[in-house]
Structures are given as structure tokens and as C-alpha cells.
Amino acid sequence: xxxxxxxxxxxxxxxxxxxxxxxxxxxxxxxxxxxxxxxxxxxxxxxxxxxxxxxxxxxxxxxxxxxxxxxxxxxxxxxxxxxxxxxxxxxxxxxxxxxxxxxxxxxxxxxxxxxxxxxxxxxxxxxxxxxxxxxxxxxxxxxxxxxxxxxxxxxxxxxxxxxxxxxxxxxxxxxxxxxxxxxxxxxxxxxxxxxxxxxxxxxxxxxxxxxxxxxxxxxxxxxxxxxxxxxxxxxxxxxxxxxxxxxxxxxxxxxxxxxxxxxxxxxxxxxxxxxxxxxxxxxxxxxxxxxxxxxxxxxxxxxxxxxxxxxxxxxxxxxxxxxxxxxxxxxxxxxxxxxxxxxxxxxxxxxxxxxxxxxxxxxxxxxxxxxxxxxxxxxxxxxxxxxxxxxxxxxxxxxxxxxxxxxxxxxxxxx
Numbered sequence: 001x002x003x004x005x006x007x008x009x010x011x012x013x014x015x016x017x018x019x020x021x022x023x024x025x026x027x028x029x030x031x032x033x034x035x036x037x038x039x040x041x042x043x044x045x046x047x048x049x050x051x052x053x054x055x056x057x058x059x060x061x062x063x064x065x066x067x068x069x070x071x072x073x074x075x076x077x078x079x080x081x082x083x084x085x086x087x088x089x090x091x092x093x094x095x096x097x098x099x100x101x102x103x104x105x106x107x108x109x110x111x112x113x114x115x116x117x118x119x120x121x122x123x124x125x126x127x128x129x130x131x132x133x134x135x136x137x138x139x140x141x142x143x144x145x146x147x148x149x150x151x152x153x154x155x156x157x158x159x160x161x162x163x164x165x166x167x168x169x170x171x172x173x174x175x176x177x178x179x180x181x182x183x184x185x186x187x188x189x190x191x192x193x194x195x196x197x198x199x200x201x202x203x204x205x206x207x208x209x210x211x212x213x214x215x216x217x218x219x220x221x222x223x224x225x226x227x228x229x230x231x232x233x234x235x236x237x238x239x240x241x242x243x244x245x246x247x248x249x250x251x252x253x254x255x256x257x258x259x260x261x262x263x264x265x266x267x268x269x270x271x272x273x274x275x276x277x278x279x280x281x282x283x284x285x286x287x288x289x290x291x292x293x294x295x296x297x298x299x300x301x302x303x304x305x306x307x308x309x310x311x312x313x314x315x316x317x318x319x320x321x322x323x324x325x326x327x328x329x330x331x332x333x334x335x336x337x338x339x340x341x342x343x344x345x346x347x348x349x350x351x352x353x354x355x356x357x358x359x360x361x362x363x364x365x366x367x368x369x370x371x372x373x374x375x376x377x378x379x380x381x382x383x384x385x386x387x388x389x390x391x392x393x394x395x396x397x398x399x400x401x402x403x404x405x406x407x408x409x410x411x412x413x414x415x
Contacts, residue, residue, distance in 0.1 A: 014038040019045050023053060024061055024327065024400075025086055030301060031398040036342070039063055039330035048314035056086050059304070059323035060316065065334040065355060067314050068326040071305055073360035075102060078305035078324055080362060085401050086304050086325050093197055095245035099253075099362055105234075106361065112232030113250065116164055116225055117366050125163070129373055132159050133380045140412055145391055148408040152377075153262040160373060161254045166224035167210070178203040179255040182248045183402045204244040211243070225250055257299040257356075258370045260404035262377060263394070264297035265289075267408060268344045270390040275346045282347075283382045289346040290374040295354035296344050301329040301403045303358060328355040329403060387413045 011028055012021075014037045022038055029035040042049050042063045049061040062068050071078045083089050084100050098109035115121060136155055140146070154176050162172040181199045207226065215230040229235045229246065238246070269276040279285055305324045310317070318324060332355050333341040339349075357364035364370070381388065392409035 014041050020050070022046075022049065023051050024049075024330075025051065025053065025056055025059070025325075027398045027400040030329075030400060030403050031396045033396060035301075035329065036333065039327060039333065043330060043334060048316040048318075050316070057088075057323070059086060059325050060313070060318060061330075062313070062324060062326050063330040063334075064314070065331040065337040068328065068331040068355055069359050071313070071324055071326050072303070072355075072358055072362070075305075075361055077308055077311055079308050080106070080305060084303050084305075084362075086302060086323065090193075094241060095200075095248060096239075096242045097245035097249040099249050100245075103361065108234035109232075109246065110365065112228050112235045113225060113246075114365060115223060116228065117369050119368075122368055122372060125369070126372060126376070128163065129160065130376050130380070132156065133373075133377050137380055137384055142412050142414050145409055145411050148266055148388070148410040149259075149263050149405050150407075153259040153405070153408075156262065156373065156377065157255050157259040160258075160369075161251060164225050164254060165210075165250075166214075166226060174203075174206070175251055176255065178248070179251045182252055183256060183399060200244060200248070203247065204240060207243070207247050208240070253364065253366055254369075256402050256404060257364070257366075258373050260299040260402070261293050261297045261370065261374055263405040263408045264299075265293040265374065265378070266388050266410065267390055267394055267405075268293065268296055269346075269388075272344045275344055276387070278346050279378075279382070280386075283379065285347050286378045286382070287371075287375055288348065288351050289378065290371050291351035291354065292344065292346055292348050293374065294356045294370070295332050295338075295351065297403065298329040298332045298354075298356050299403055300356070301399075301401060302327050303362075326355075328358070331355040384414065385412050386415045389413060 011026065011032065011034060014022060019041060022042060024035070024038050024042070029038060042061065047062070047064045047067060049063065050058070051061060052058045062071055079102050080100050081102055082094065082100060089095060098106050101109065133156060136152060140151060158172045158176050161167070161175045162169050167175060178199065181196055184196065210226045211230045214227040215236070217227070219227055219231045229243070235246070269279065279289060303326050305326070307318045307320055307322045307324055309320050312318070313324070332338070335341050338353070357367040389411045390408060391411050394405050395407035397404040397406055
């Protein structure tokens with residue numbers, strides 16, 4: 001998990017360099033929120049774009065909506081193994097996980113965890129989520145500056161995760177920490193690789209203890225993810241690193257995406273006061289707005305595949321074994337598919353037609369849960385506050401995978 005030393009040179013003007021020199025794997029593009037023009041140029045001039053750098057090797061960037069959908073829905077041609085991020089895992093610390101597997105193993109393992117987000121279980125969770133949201137919002141100071149990311153986005157998603165894992169509630173911030181450690185881009189997370197491994201092994205040790213306890217108990221009705229993995233036929237005998245890989249997948253999937261959409265929504269409404277007015281005048285727009293937030297934020301910027309054979313994509317010859325990176329963050333701004341894609345429109349028609357959850361067999365398992373958490377949060381915010389006002393610049397995460405926020409300073413104004 002290392003990265004090219006991007007920090008030795010300034011970020012170039014995307015229109016002042018030859019198109020072949022554009023490298024969208026630079027994590028500063030998301031961190032400084034300057035990614036838009038780079039992808040816009042690629043979509044226009046080189047939608048399937050070749051890059052080779054000293055760390056990630058050869059990779060193709062797929063930047064248009066329909067090409068991304070094609071790659072995502074053809075798992076026979078584009079394998080998810082051994083990793084779904086642009087970086088390769090270290091050979092001596094491989095973390096297999098079902099999102100980075102192909103059928104049949106992928107299907108068997110995913111089926112074990114799927115019931116936790118089945119419609120019946122979501123209906124049961126709705127009341128609990130609402131109660132949690134109410135408690136969190138009622139604890140916030142009115143008229144005082146605070147970090148929305150920490151007090152609301154992280155707190156809500158971490159409480160939810162603790163519930164899904166039946167994880168000791170008072171230690172729930174461990175889940176946030178492990179998620180951040182797992183997704184830190186190389187040195188960008190401020191921790192070195194040895195520390196990172198040590199933290200992830202602590203996570204494994206903790207969850208191994210939980211699994212051993214749950215395996216001794218008969219599986220009850222209210223199944224949590226650890227019990228499901230402990231009792232599932234295709235998961236109960238997983239090797240330790242595979243267990244850790246799947247835990248990381250479920251923690252990151254349940255944490256980063258929702259958490260960064262919760263922060264993004266507040267920011268976008270502040271940047272678009274007319275849309276905030278629409279929401280105040282008609283809170284019934286919330287479910288639609290939730291889809292627009294998820295599109296506009298695109299919490300995971302990319303997913304990677306590997307070509308299983310020589311093939312052609314967008315007029316380019318891809319060689320068997322090449323990495324093919326789907327830039328969801330770019331596809332969600334493709335004006336050939338989405339009208340006025342760079343605008344945030346809470347009542348957008350066909351708002352659900354976006355790439356943030358992926359397509360095909362790897363489509364995000366918890367997408368309905370994410371939407372439900374965001375919907376309930378905004379319903380409760382609108383009952384309490386006239387405005388969640390952003391009062392400073394957001395601090396974004398340095399990563400080319402997670403498109404997220406570390407800080408969003410806000411002040412609440414009541415009705």
C-alpha cells in the first residue's frame with residue numbers, strides 16, 4: 001500500500017498538458033476538490049485512458065457512464081480478483097473479501113451476509129435508526145460551531161454499524177478507526193504500513209473473539225453479521241485473513257459511504273441555497289434528494305477490475321491482465337447520460353439513475369440501508385432546524401478511493 005510521490009510537484013492544469021499525461025490516480029485531486037476538469041477532459045477526448053506509473057503499474061481509466069456500466073455488468077470479462085482498488089495488496093498481507101471475488105465463491109459468501117439488509121430487517125431497523133437520529137440531533141448545540149463529520153456523520157453510521165455487528169456499543173469508535181485505517185491511501189493516512197497492519201490485526205483479534213462467542217450460541221432470529229458469518233456454510237471456516245477481509249468490506253461499506261453522503265448533503269445544500277429553499281418548502285422531496293446527494297457525492301470514487309482476456313473497450317485494445325479502473329465519480333458527471341450533471345438538483349427527474357452503488361453482481365448490498373439512514377436523518381433535521389449552516393471550508397480526505405470529509409464546520413439555526 002504505497003503511492004507515487006505526487007507531492008513533489010504541483011497539480012498541473014488539466015488543459016495545459018498532453019491528454020496522455022493526465023493521471024487521475026493522484027489522491028490530491030479529490031482532497032483539493034479539483035478532480036472535475038481532469039475527468040471532463042478525459043470524457044471528451046480519451047474516455048478509456050491509459051496510464052502507467054511507478055506504483056500502480058499499467059491501468060486503464062474508464063470515465064463515461066455507459067462504458068463503466070458495461071465493465072461493471074460483465075464480470076466474465078472483467079474480474080474483481082484480487083482487489084477492487086487501484087493499488088495492489090502486498091503479497092504478504094492479502095485480504096480476500098467477497099467483493100474482490102468472482103462467482104461462484106462471491107455469490108456464496110455474499111448470500112450469507114445479505115439477510116441483514118433484506119427488506120424485512122430494514123423495516124425492523126427503521127424505528128431504531130429514527131430513535132438514534134433523534135438522540136444525536138437533540139444533543140447538538142444551537143448557534144455554536146462544531147464539526148458535523150464527527151458529531152453527526154460518524155456518530156450515526158458508527159452506531160448503525162455497531163448494531164449490525166452487535167458490537168459492544170461503548171467501543172463503537174473502534175469501527176470508525178479500523179475503517180479509516182483500512183482505506184488510508186498509503187502514507188496519506190498519516191500511518192505507516194507496519195502500524196496499519198498492527199491495527200488491522202487488532203481488528204481481526206477482536207472480531208475472532210466475537211465470532212467464537214457467537215458460534216457457540218444457536219443462531220437466533222435477530223441475526224447480526226458476526227453470527228451470520230459464524231454460522232454460514234460458506235463462511236464459518238474462513239481463514240483468518242479472509243475473515244478480516246470480509247469484516248473490512250462490511251465495515252467500510254457500512255461506514256464510509258453513508259458517512260460521507262451525510263456530510264456532502266449539508267455542504268451541497270449550502271452551496272445551492274435555492275435547492276435548500278425547495279427542500280424547506282417541500283420536505284416530501286427528501287427521498288429524491290437522497291439519491292441526488294449520493295450521485296453528487298459519489299462516496300467511492302472508483303472500483304477496479306482486471307481484464308480476463310484481450311478485448312476492446314471504447315476503441316482501445318485492452319490486454320489480458322490489465323487493470324481497468326471504473327471512475328464512478330466521473331461517470332456520475334457524464335452529460336450524455338445525466339442532464340446538467342454538474343448541478344445539484346434536489347427534485348431531479350430519474351435521480352436514482354447513477355453509478356454510486358455500482359451495477360451487476362457487485363452492486364452495493366447495503367444501498368437501501370444507506371438511503372434509509374439518509375432519508376430519516378433529513379426528515380428529522382427538517383423538523384428541528386431552519387438551517388445547518390456551513391461556516392468554514394470542509395477538510396477532505398486524501399485518497400483516490402474514498403471521496404470523503406474529515407471536517408465540516410457548521411452552526412445550527414432553529415426554526
